[in-house]
Amino acid sequence: MQTIHSIAELRAALKQERAQGKRIGFVPTMGNLHEGHLQLIDQAKKCSDIVVSSIFVNPLQFGAGEDLDSYPRTLAADQQKLSSRGCNYLFAPTDAEVYPHGREAQTQVEVPVISEMYCGITRPGHFRGVATVVCKLFGMVQPDVAIFGEKDFQQLMVIRRMTEDLSLPVEIQGAPIARNEKGLALSSRNGYLTPEELEVAPTLQQTLQTAKAALLSGSKAFADIEEQAQATLEAAGFKRDYYQICRRADLQPATDTDHEIVILAAAYIGAARLIDNIQIDL
Numbered sequence: 071m072q073t074i075h076s077i078a079e080l081r082a083a084l085k086q087e088r089a090q091g092k093r094i095g096f097v098p099t100m101g102n103l104h105e106g107h108l109q110l111i112d113q114a115k116k117c118s119d120i121v122v123s124s125i126f127v128n129p130l131q132f133g134a135g136e137d138l139d140s141y142p143r144t145l146a147a148d149q150q151k152l153s154s155r156g157c158n159y160l161f162a163p164t165d166a167e168v169y170p171h172g173r174e175a176q177t178q179v180e181v182p183v184i185s186e187m188y189c190g191i192t193r194p195g196h197f198r199g200v201a202t203v204v205c206k207l208f209g210m211v212q213p214d215v216a217i218f219g220e221k222d223f224q225q226l227m228v229i230r231r232m233t234e235d236l237s238l239p240v241e242i243q244g245a246p247i248a249r250n251e252k253g254l255a256l257s258s259r260n261g262y263l264t265p266e267e268l269e270v271a272p273t274l275q276q277t278l279q280t281a282k283a284a285l286l287s288g289s290k291a292f293a294d295i296e297e298q299a300q301a302t303l304e305a306a307g308f309k310r311d312y313y314q315i316c317r318r319a320d321l322q323p324a325t326d327t328d329h330e331i332v333i334l335a336a337a338y339i340g341a342a343r344l345i346d347n348i349q350i351d352l
């Protein structure tokens with residue numbers, strides 16, 4: 071695997087690959103890689119000839135007071151993991167390479183409505199930062215296909231919508247959520263949890279399973295199901311963020327005529343804010 075830090079070098083390398091008719095698959099990340107990221111690499115390998123991954127802790131998507139400075143940067147270990155999984159290129163640009171005119175002067179991409187709900191309320195401006203950097207990374211890598219995890223379900227929807235609205239010639243694929251043996255969705259931020267908090271953290275996924283069972287048994291009492299889940303989380307030591315039974319197509323709150331559902335959840339425990347979701351076909 072070749073590690074590249076500049077856009078010019080990346081473009082030159084990928085131009086050669088494309089000239090040989092190679093299909094480029096892309097997996098953008100913020101590093102501190104775990105098995106969930108590596109499964110995105112596996113999926114990219116299945117649908118492309120050359121896999122590019124990026125590691126960039128994007129300052130534009132962090133709010134004031136968030137963990138931009140403390141976000142784990144583990145480049146050497148990440149290189150090893152990507153290389154052992156067959157990634158061909160790692161693109162690891164600096165802030166100056168990505169934002170040469172400074173962050174404030176950067177043209178930004180705003181995906182309305184879908185960005186303004188759930189994580190967009192808790193993290194104002196977050197999805198503008200995500201859409202902007204993903205749009206720029208697409209311009210740098212020019213992939214045929216890009217893979218994003220369904221763990222960040224709203225982010226995947228924002229990126230799909232941006233790609234469609236801006237007519238970007240990139241196929242967007244979602245990848246299933248990778249979990250640990252206790253059901254906790256893998257996340258870089260799980261590293262902020264103490265051993266005791268790690269024991270409690272799978273409760274988030276358990277409430278989603280319980281809510282799914284209630285919906286599959288025919289309950290339409292959505293507000294009660296959401297409140298029950300929040301109460302269970304609070305009793306386990308979480309603090310509330312949001313818990314919403316949504317229509318999968320546009321993430322609006324579900325009504326009792328909807329069939330394709332996703333429950334989106336976020337909650338705080340210790341120093342971490344965890345997100346998770348579950349898809350249900352009624």
Ligand SMILES: Nc1ncnc2c1ncn2[C@@H]1O[C@H](COP(=O)(O)OP(=O)(O)OP(=O)(O)O)[C@@H](O)[C@H]1O
Nearest residue numbers: 099100101106218219221222247248256257258259
């Ligand atoms: N458990 C997981 N299963 C599947 N995909 C995942 C998982 N965790 C992260 N991803 C995906 O990996 C890509 C990069 O995500 P990112 O680097 O932010 O990792 P993360 O573990 O989600 O970190 P954070 O804790 O900061 O949210 C995104 O497309 C994200 O959805």
Ligand SMILES: CC(C)(CO)[C@@H](O)C(=O)[O-]
Nearest residue numbers: 098099100128200203222
């Ligand atoms: C897509 C992404 C790499 C953009 O910075 C980030 O939001 C992430 O890691 O999910």
Ligand code: BAL
Nearest residue numbers: 100131132196222225
């Ligand atoms: N996993 C999405 C990136 C972020 O939380 O900023």
